[in-house]
Amino acid sequence: MSRRKVDRPDPLATIGEALDALPQGIVVLDAEGRYLLWNKRYAEIYQGSADLFAIGRRLEDTLRIGIARGQYPEAAGREEEWLARRMDRMRNPGAAFEQRLTDGRCILIDERRTSDGGFIGIRVDITEMKEREESFRLxxxxxxxxxxxxxxxxxxxxxxxxxxxxxxxxxxxxxxxxxxxxxxxxxxxxxxxxxxxxxxxxxxxxxxxxxxxxxxxxxxxxxxxxxxxxxxxxxxxxxxxxxxxxxxxxAHHDSLTGLANRAYFDVRLHELTAAADPSFSLVSIDLDRFKSVNDTFGHPYGDLLLVEVARRLRAVCGDTDFIARLGGDEFVILTPLVDPKRLADFARTINQALARTYQIDDHRMVIGSSIGVVTAPGDGITVDNAIARADLALYRAKAKGGDTYEFFEAEMNAAFLARRRMEMDLAGAIEDDRITVHYQPLVDLDSGAVVAFEALARWEHPTHGFVPPSDFIALAEETGQIDTIGRIVMEKACADAARWPNDVRVAINLSPVQFRSGSLFANVKRALELSGLHATRLELEITEALLLERTEMVVSTLHALRGLGARISMDDFGTGYSSLSYLRSFPFDKIKIDRSFVRDLASSSDAAAIVRTIVDLGASLGMKVTAEGIEDGAAADLLRAQGCAEGQGYYFGRPQPVSAIEAGMLAATLPALKRA
Structure with missing residues (x-):
């Protein structure tokens, strides 16, 4: 230790090294209260005065300077009285006592006299213990x-x-x-x-x-x-x-199911992780196909289903298991089970219990469950990462199709960290204006003329190359960055389209998340004003995922956008649960047939019948019909013969940057596109 003299006897040095290995702070004073020896932990505890420690210096002097530095809040306003009482306690040691430091720490002091009349003191930082006691007492x-x-x-x-x-x-x-x-x-x-x-x-x-x-x-x-x-x-x-x-x-329980709520769960998790030797497992449960129950039967029946799920969880859990509902269809169980085989049996029992058919009133419902399991201490979980790690395992189970369970593995954490890095990279790309827009033509199937271009966001990562939109758009939706990306695409696409022929429109996809921010209408209006593009040349595409919400904000925003003059299209028509009913909820200008039907058009009579029905439906409702995913002339001819108005797909052109369009690269294959 740097404070010892070089000529100190070796036995004393050996004692000092041994003391440094102790977790408690140790100090040895002579009969006059002068420093003889102290260990590293003692200096760490009193770091505000550690520069004063020196062999032969009196403890009373370092305390006096520490008081002047404000290290001892209890001495404020009564400095000499506090110092006198402190020195009396040292000279007449009795029971251990507590000492508060300015930084909020609480130190337990235990002092004893040595056989030669000196003193030995032990210091233990009991801050965490006091905080737990105070929390319980409160x-x-x-x-x-x-x-x-x-x-x-x-x-x-x-x-x-x-x-x-x-x-x-x-x-x-x-x-x-x-x-x-x-x-x-x-x-x-x-x-x-x-x-x-x-x-x-x-x-x-x-x-x-x-x-x-x-x-x-x-x-x-x-x-x-x-x-x-x-x-x-x-x-x-x-x-x-x-x-x-x-x-x-x-205050501590979920009002619907009677299970512990998130606040109560947080308390219990803190208690378990704070144990000296934590040994427990966290089982995270997410219901599969629960959304379809709400969509099909309504939210009241979804609530009744959650009550039955809670009852089944109670039935399969033991007295030592702690069950909580975190919200929605998310449940967690804290269990003392840590053996992998017993945990696997437990998770399998939950899967089986929740998969049995539910009979609620006259309705039969079938759901499943995806389960993620993480164990302490083996998986290194803490209060902060326990749920996240269990959810990583749960996502793996859900990716396998659900109705199963997965244990947390370190590689999942690596994947999570990679995703976090991708989030940060995406944020950097947005900040540095590296989100670009490519355009794919929409063609009139009768004349072959380009009538519009669909604007598609693109991100070229400096090391990974072009990131698929399905990846980074989903990431942006989850992280709340989609509103900014949507605004960027909207402004760039409107500015580009303003330079095109007046009879060529631009189509832009909207995410359901953009509607929740409350700024979508203002962003569209601003993009039109900045670019000078007439609103009638703007098509806004939504999917039925947005209409599933059926909130007042969604409906009012759609009507406000229509009020500007923009056209509203339903994208991926035919793939959802209730596409037909949504056509009655809002007067769409266009419906776009999903590419899955177009892909099977030539080989499947069912697909051909569906396409024909959608075309007829669009005609009867006064809505234009566009087919996506056209990859060959045969599909284009079949769609034209069935009365489909517009087509889009690689047959007519792949997405390209605006420079390629304006340089005439698409004009060579689509001669109907001419400048006004």
């Missing part, structure tokens, strides 16, 4: 609900809060140490409680005066001062307090 002592801490093995009351003493009339001294059966004489806690905390039970409790009161009791396991205990909340359920009881319950 939730316990000041809680308006009467609470008891009851030892699991003996049934003795270990602690009560003030609400309990007020309600029951016991003083803490008379109830602590007594059996909980004195309060609850006819029901024993161990026989009535679900460890998940999602169930409640009714009991008759006896107050100090002998009065019997009806209570609703809630309990969960917790360690308390080194003992295994129950935390029992007992709420008077008379009429005047019933509403208060329900509010207390709902």
């Amino acid at each position: 939730l316990f002592d000041d809680n308006p609900v009467p609470m008891f801490v009851v030892e699991r093995d003996t049934g003795l009351v270990l602690a009560v809060n003030s609400a309990a003493t007020d309600t029951y009339g016991f003083s803490p001294e008379t109830i602590v140490g007594r059996s909980f059966d004195d309060v609850q004489p006819t029901e024993h806690i161990a026989g009535k409680q679900s460890v998940s905390g999602s169930e409640e039970w009714e009991a008759r409790h006896v107050t100090a005066s002998g009065e019997v009161i009806e209570v609703t009791a809630y309990a969960r396991r917790l360690p308390y001062q080194g003992k295994q205990a129950w935390l029992v909340a007992a709420i008077d359920v008379t009429e005047r307090n019933r509403a208060v009881a329900r509010a207390a319950f709902l």
